[in-house]
Amino acid sequence: MSSTNRRSTRQLILDVTAELLERLGAEVVSIRDVCQAAEVTAPTVYHHFGDKKGLFEAVATEGFDRYLANKRSHGPSEDPMEDLRRGWQNHVEFGLAHPAFYGLMFGAGRTTRHPAAKEGDEILQAILARLAEQGRLRVLPEQAARTIHAAAVGTTSLLISDPGAPGNEGLSDRTRDAVFAAVTTQEPAAGDPLGEQARTLLATLVARQGEVPLTPGELGIFLELLRKLG
CATH class of the missing domain: 1.10.10.60 (Homeodomain-like)
Structure with missing residues (x-):
């Protein structure tokens, strides 16, 4: 053959x-x-x-290929907040349209994150880095990413498992708005200029580590100091 x-x-x-x-x-x-x-x-x-596990893992990889194809087709817009909203919407819509794929990709049965999830993480991190550079994050980018991911997966999984439950109408939008309000701000945060500058610089360095003229050890120390200041 x-x-x-x-x-x-x-x-x-x-x-x-x-x-x-x-x-x-x-x-x-x-x-x-x-x-x-x-x-x-x-x-x-x-x-x-x-074996069956290997087959299902390959199907999960296929699911990520389809899931990420949509994300790849949209380049960054002028407004990272709009990109963040679109990313949430695409995530929920994919899960509802492909619940079996979604379960293999993000379901509770997974004991480790699928390797293909890394690209989606990087796309989210890039959006959050842009928001941080604009002074529009209330928390560190990695904290915002974990919060948003947990909320999106939880909301999507709930809508899949119990689609007809009372209160589901508008659940995705309500959850998205509450989570985004907790980790972002419409305008640069005020009242903590040193912390805000540290968070902004931290986001920039994390996004552009390969361009920083520091050794890995020096960069690690610098990032840790910025995390404490932020």
Whole structure:
């Protein structure tokens, strides 16, 4: 079998598994189901993915490819706050449209973060770095990123697991607005100029570490001092 055919078979198995997951759920889908739907043998699945866990992890990677494609298609706008809002909206909409993918990507069953999540983290960090440079973050960029990510995943997971619950209407917008208000400000924060300058410089250095003429040790000490000041 040629390498092209091997890739096609692998992609077929991924596509079929994703369709079964969306229709039946991860708890129900078996290797036998995948083999029957894809018209392949179990050894073929094991050859490409090792086992069921490996297959589901590959489906999660496929999910991240689709999820990040939308983020990659939008370059930074002139307003990082608008980029932050769009990122939240895209996250929630993807989860609701692809709940099986979302569960494998961000679900409670994961014991470690998927490696492909790093790119999404970097996109969020870049937006927050721009906000920090404008003096529009109330907390450090890494704190804001963790807060926003936790809230987005929690909100999306809740909407997926209990879509008809009372109070769900407008839940995403309410949560987004509350979280954004907690970590950002419309105007540069006042009352703590030294801390604000430290947070702004910290965000700039974190975003541009490769351009800083300091050794890793010197940079680490400098960043730690800025974190304390901020």
